[in-house]
Amino acid sequence: MTINIEKLPREKVFRDPIHNYIHVQHKVILDLINTKEFQRLRRVKQLGTSSFTFQGAEHSRFTHCMGVYEITRLICDNFQRNYPSVTDDDGLWNDDERIVALCAALLHDLGHGPYSHAFEHIFNTDHEQWTQQIITSPETEINQVLRQVSSDFPEKVASVIAKTYENKQVVQMISSQIDADRMDYLLRDAYFTGTKYGMFDLTRILRVMRPYKGGIAFDANGMHAVEDYVLSRFQMYQQVYFHPVSRGMEVVLTKLLRRAKDLYEHNQMNGFEMPSLLVPFFENRVNINDYLALDDGILNTYFTLWLDYPDEILKDLSYKFLTRKPFKSAQYTEETQDKLPKLADIVEVAGFDKQYYTSTNTSYDLPYDVYNPRKHKSRTQIEIMQNDGSLIELSTVSRLVNALTGKILGDERFYFPKAMLEEHSDDIFSEEYTKFQKHIYNDMII
Amino acid sequence: MTINIEKLPREKVFRDPIHNYIHVQHKVILDLINTKEFQRLRRVKQLGTSSFTFQGAEHSRFTHCMGVYEITRLICDNFQRNYPSVTDDDGLWNDDERIVALCAALLHDLGHGPYSHAFEHIFNTDHEQWTQQIITSPETEINQVLRQVSSDFPEKVASVIAKTYENKQVVQMISSQIDADRMDYLLRDAYFTGTKYGMFDLTRILRVMRPYKGGIAFDANGMHAVEDYVLSRFQMYQQVYFHPVSRGMEVVLTKLLRRAKDLYEHNQMNGFEMPSLLVPFFENRVNINDYLALDDGILNTYFTLWLDYPDEILKDLSYKFLTRKPFKSAQYTEETQDKLPKLADIVEVAGFDKQYYTSTNTSYDLPYDVYNPRKHKSRTQIEIMQNDGSLIELSTVSRLVNALTGKILGDERFYFPKAMLEEHSDDIFSEEYTKFQKHIYNDMII
Amino acid sequence: MTINIEKLPREKVFRDPIHNYIHVQHKVILDLINTKEFQRLRRVKQLGTSSFTFQGAEHSRFTHCMGVYEITRLICDNFQRNYPSVTDDDGLWNDDERIVALCAALLHDLGHGPYSHAFEHIFNTDHEQWTQQIITSPETEINQVLRQVSSDFPEKVASVIAKTYENKQVVQMISSQIDADRMDYLLRDAYFTGTKYGMFDLTRILRVMRPYKGGIAFDANGMHAVEDYVLSRFQMYQQVYFHPVSRGMEVVLTKLLRRAKDLYEHNQMNGFEMPSLLVPFFENRVNINDYLALDDGILNTYFTLWLDYPDEILKDLSYKFLTRKPFKSAQYTEETQDKLPKLADIVEVAGFDKQYYTSTNTSYDLPYDVYNPRKHKSRTQIEIMQNDGSLIELSTVSRLVNALTGKILGDERFYFPKAMLEEHSDDIFSEEYTKFQKHIYNDMII
């Protein structure tokens, strides 16, 4: 790759609470940061509805992307200092790969829309595909900056994100079971939520990472730091990302967007101020500019306008979302799953349209897995390198990781209006509430 | 005060990165938090345009208000444990005052609009007056919750914020030169910006605070902790709040809002999608609902729409704001101030409307002051209590605080487009740029 | 218990890096801290030879004991605020138990000698028995202070440490699988070593602890915080407490003390300055004053004097200990154990007395266990309390804890002089070294 990479005359730094400073050394990185597509990420929260539970978690995808870039830069520095490639094919680090790694790290989340999951669910979009499209479409500022490196550079960067790039070290830096993306978000989300579960020893992990032919491995003496990282990640999922209250707000949001879409499709929005930036989504004819126009604040703006719409459901759900009134929930299992329709019916009888006021919501995580060639999306397993250079897979040496390996852990919940749990003695529906409440015990559906 | 304060059956906690947990013990506090007016504060950033410089500073006024509440609660707990009033007029702490103090602490920033300074400047609003109005207007949810305590309770809370409340201890908890408000924002802004300047020893200051007849004093053995707080505050102003780049973004925003207002007043917006939520502001007929409808995201939404308006200035300034393209600046002094019109003229000749593309911006702070009855808005000085109970004013015992006392420290800057500092050799205006650049040296106008 | 507990007129605080401040509120606690037996703990390092590996870990048992006291105080405060006993036998917290809990917490490590394990091993002492003896012997200052509470108070405190005290809540605060002792040392050792493995969310655990008839349980919603604590503890053992280099120094120390004892017993110390404070130990006639005279510095003083003794082994081991020259090691297993005598013989042939220059050293931990009435020293299992008040044992709800439950995890190593691993080409013993080195591969004996 004989690409022309211009260095900045003097390194530019961005102050960051997680990495202290983020160091930008190449003009292309600075130019990418300054594009409108990348700046948009300032207006999309990293954790969506989680800030309704963990009030400090108001950080944006912008800061996360900067952090992933910085960790990737530190990995490249370490590889270049300690494991520089001497001959082709020696499995060591070729520093010509640095710039593609840095760009892919910085841009990996570019395609995230507002409040990711709920939005993607209703409008059937995929942030990973949008990321690649923003990188490769000639109309974006991102693409124009990348093309200044070389005409095929945008595709290269996109292929790293698609995991089809030939250099596996670069791919695994950005996406594997222990990559710059996950390392940054665990530390960052732990810092901003104020929980401690996501803390692990980044410095030590960076020290024990090393390139080999098949990608990236970890020195045997760093095994416990890697184990600690896997446990931290597991605990963040259990404690933060799966929190039932955040999901209660996500359900409100999902139902709210669905109601808006339904109203639009039935021409019930006519006569009111149109949510013009959402119309392409309602009409299923979204182009890249439509997509990039959106952010969290734009959705909130329409919710504010909808407080004055006459539709009671739209109004109520908008109010619930803007004023943090989550749906309540209870866990269900395979055995109690068949009670859900009955419960939804009670909710309906109590006066709530069950289509918009009940929902299931499931959160699953596979904390760690070994490589399985028969799986569709198999994971790259974490390899530990012994003194003699041989590799062993992490779960064979860590009792704790082994306990999590290959197990899909999840939490399945049924969501409904808070009113269903309250006392309503003099209400015409009071009997329904009592009936409903008999089915909830110790946070479970029985 | 024989008010009826309902305690929650079990204390409710909110996790917070600064105070670890925020403890809510009264139903009225929980109800206030759940109002729509208070939840709106989640959508207004605490530091406005500072997050364009310190990327982590994306925290909202919501979390700050929760923090001020928590510090006030800790002060009350300490006063109640160590200095409970026994007789009327003994100058010690009467715990009946707790609830008014807690409510005022929680609500003190309720009236903040989006991007405070720029917005207030263009639309001539005052967040302190709005705060009082939201508390006392019968139409708000806040007012309805407060009235459940007693019919005159909203006015009491408002009077604490207006500093006219009779109990000076309560007033000084919420607003004085060392109050719960400032203590929370220094720690919080330091945490989220990732700087260390705002750190001070909160635990120690809380330990040495004590009530006396005239308000709140500090034990002599805590003098250095108080001194450290004053220095921290000074340094945060110099390093964070006055940062020239954040102000460069604030100037862009101010000019952008002015352009929009001017266009609206000259009917140049007709034919395009109207910024309906801003119209009452353009027309100078804002009611409390109009005011409370706004937040940061709503302004950003209109800026996004304006990217497609035909007015070049509106479009360009919207783009600059959304993609973080700050105006550049240089310091001026009383001596060089008379050069500014000339410099603005050069900017105009170079092709920029000087009304929207040049500006002065001044940041002043009075880090600490002693009480001066002849001043209009005189400050409550910080009193140190000696072993024998006598008071001495802080700056008489601290050489460092003395060096800052009564001095208004500021930074006066002239802002202009970045292009004015660049090289334009083959440009028809290149001569103008050269002329302009001769006036800037070592970040100063000469 | 109608004991007379004098409160201090004003709470006294001790600044501490882990708990910020340690709050002393009773005169008896302050008096205990000021005894000579308690002050001696300033001169005994908490982690013994670990500071040779983790240089920051130079903290003393004094600070740890203060920390255990503080955590116990916080638990009592929480129990008293939220779960005060109303009737005898309601299983809630009787605050009359506070003072015995606080004293036991403060004093629980009083009997630790210098460099615990090595010293106990050679001189056959037991720090737990010494702790009880120091508390109950009328000749100590500790005993005199405790007797001022009541004549049977020393025995009560000692019985808490012996786990025979009738109130199981008090016993479990001080010693159980999740007690104030372990919580303090994990946080403290993590802080001073500079590792992060021992960090867990103390505030949250304190919030979810609650008394019940059988002792102490944890609210179901705090299960993950408890799980995180168990994992932190496991990781500290693996990463810090079992570190092979610290153990290499411990082996040096053990052999050094043994050599000294052997020389004394064979009258080989005559003619030199006697280690007078060690003589009672050499002669196996130790009284309580002899025991309490010792600390780390006294051992080091004798090692310094022994640098001038004529015995080459005593001299060399003293030098090795004072200048941090650990023995090297390799892991062995049940299968390779029978090679050790042969390896020791090689060491002997290479010129080292194998009695003093080879050793096995094994570190075992049982990270967590359920209660087993058939075991000699069965553990109190960790109980999780569900919403309906029923208890379930931790490992039944935590996959991770389950993976560790009941498993004794350890590391068995063979220690030998560093010279055995070096190249000695022109040495008369060079053949022996080569032979030895063939038996070590990937840090294992083969």
Added chain:
Amino acid sequence: MTINIEKLPREKVFRDPIHNYIHVQHKVILDLINTKEFQRLRRVKQLGTSSFTFQGAEHSRFTHCMGVYEITRLICDNFQRNYPSVTDDDGLWNDDERIVALCAALLHDLGHGPYSHAFEHIFNTDHEQWTQQIITSPETEINQVLRQVSSDFPEKVASVIAKTYENKQVVQMISSQIDADRMDYLLRDAYFTGTKYGMFDLTRILRVMRPYKGGIAFDANGMHAVEDYVLSRFQMYQQVYFHPVSRGMEVVLTKLLRRAKDLYEHNQMNGFEMPSLLVPFFENRVNINDYLALDDGILNTYFTLWLDYPDEILKDLSYKFLTRKPFKSAQYTEETQDKLPKLADIVEVAGFDKQYYTSTNTSYDLPYDVYNPRKHKSRTQIEIMQNDGSLIELSTVSRLVNALTGKILGDERFYFPKAMLEEHSDDIFSEEYTKFQKHIYNDMII
């Protein structure tokens, strides 16, 4: 300098709570760390008697020296990356100077004896001269390691410590008003005491340091970080290093050592176990081995033995020191100074030998000073480099530093037995106590 510097095959790291890891890259550094003279520093506390006030401050000079080395290494890395010398005399950084800088940094405190000030005072030793002597004496292991670099290398290293080395950049790294030594001790002492006053932004200061012909300067945009450092240093002196209680213990120690010396000189120790390692000091015939044999623990060992000596004063002061019973104190001024003899007389009448039971103790600091060629030991002032390369002295641009410049700040105290402040109603000396107490008011002598 054509010296032969051997790099380690692989960098060795030491974990450290302040710098996370300390990176050793040269064999000579590792060999120096492993000498017996350097390992001795593990047994000398960094802050002497301060740990009696700040219990966590038990860290040794060993860890501090490692930290100074690490900061120096970071400065060299920064200078080499950003300001490498191209021609002789360009005032930039010549990386051949690195190794002498690193060795001087590591070894700068080698000559510290136990409990520095008290010991130096009584035995008239000077740790800076001992440091140079240990480096240049052929009999030390340190010297032998250094000579392997080159025969004149020990003298070079010693000359850096003596500030006579020709390269001013190297000298100022190790000793100036903002050097690696002070930066490490402020951060380290803040961490271990658990105070926050000593925290400042090391990363930022390292970024803005730059070499110039006259030594080291700081970029203008880092002025506030430098200012913050000066304030941190000032506050640590006021709050930690000058703490009256630590000094009360230092006075006990000083008097104790003086009493021992006096007894020895008057042959009053005969018949008891001799403090053999102190005898050369008593007899004023100390050689380098005598000096290097000492550490904190050895003094404590003799104090333990002296508890059984018949001299009441020696016994009592030993007990006071070992069990933390500090002398009490009150401030005096120039005006009240002449009362001290009278107060000492009262102490004597009350039954205490005033020679051993009263003392003055003064703590002075010059927080910052500008260069003054007429002063004997003039300081190198802190220079700020403006955009155009010109230098301005720090206090001319910082109002806060200016307030401290050239001012010697101190605290003068008179120390006496605690009994003098207590009530003694039925004591034969009770009148004396009352008389004494009339002279103390608000912590001042009046």
